[in-house]
Amino acid sequence: MQATTYTYDADSRSGSVLLDDGTPLPFTASAFDAGGLRLLRPGQRVRIECEGEGEERRVTLVTLYTF
Template structure:
């Protein structure tokens, strides 16, 4: 799946990408390291791989990546089913 780099913190090697529908999805250092990158700049097109998370296995990101724009995710901050990014790498054409 393709996305656009939105934020990146080089100290923690984590950040967020924006899906093509504008949904921000966080990634952690493990996903960044899996892609073999050394740096990521906002605006770069990236390829991401995701996996479905089970109830209770989410991260406290506050973003339900499986919900579309404008969806009401309630007060549940990622503890339900959703997506987790497992790899971030540059998009090649």
């Protein structure tokens, strides 16, 4: 699934993304580390993987989206 980086804190390596429907979804350092990234900037397109549904949905992987 694709999303857009909304926030990112380099110290905690966590932040949030906006899904294409505008829904914000937070991610933790473990999801960021799973993607092997070093940095994100707000507005970057990313690919995410999630598990769970509704209020239990969580991001398990964040990586850059490349064409």
